[in-house]
Amino acid sequence: MSYLPENMPSPRPTLDDAPYWQACQERRLVIRYCEQCAHFFHPPLPNCPRCSSTQLTWKQVSGRGTIYTYTVGHYAVHPSLKGHPPYNVCVVLLDDADDVRLVTNVVDVAPEALEIGLPVQVCFEPSGDGTLIPRFRRRGLDTSARGERS
Numbered sequence: 679m680s681y682l683p684e685n686m687p688s689p690r691p692t693l694d695d696a697p698y699w700q701a702c703q704e705r706r707l708v709i710r711y712c713e714q715c716a717h718f719f720h721p722p723l724p725n726c727p728r729c730s731s732t733q734l735t736w737k738q739v740s741g742r743g744t745i746y747t748y749t750v751g752h753y754a755v756h757p758s759l760k761g762h763p764p765y766n767v768c769v770v771l772l773d774d775a776d777d778v779r780l781v782t783n784v785v786d787v788a789p790e791a792l793e794i795g796l797p798v799q800v801c802f803e804p805s806g807d808g809t810l811i812p813r814f815r816r817r818g819l820d821t822s823a824r825g826e827r828s
């Protein structure tokens with residue numbers, strides 16, 4: 679079961695972000711990294727937004743982060759959300775990717791329990807066509823200890 683309805687449209691990867699989505703299908707979170715100025719950035723672009731270099735690579739990150747900010751949606755911004763309970767849209771600041779923040783949903787926290795700074799961990803949920811979407815769960819003590827990665 680998915681946090682948002684299964685008939686929500688799935689992402690349509692572009693040349694720039696196809697490797698990001700491909701990694702998600704393997705339950706890995708990768709972020710664009712500039713070798714020239716040693717800096718992560720997102721969303722993926724053909725050039726580094728800081729130094730314009732094209733010397734870019736993808737780096738796998740831990741998927742750990744904290745809620746940077748959030749909102750709770752009560753309106754059906756897409757027809758599939760009609761009658762759906764309120765849902766959050768969260769901005770998650772990743773722990774190990776400079777200032778990269780992902781717009782996402784936190785799937786296991788009630789709207790009134792959301793808070794800035796809450797530790798979270800990526801999880802991958804299938805959309806209606808099976809595409810895995812990166813979302814986040816509250817990070818407990820066990821997952822933070824288990825999630826260590828160099």
Ligand SMILES: [Zn+2]
Nearest residue numbers: 712715726729
């Ligand atoms: Zn750069």
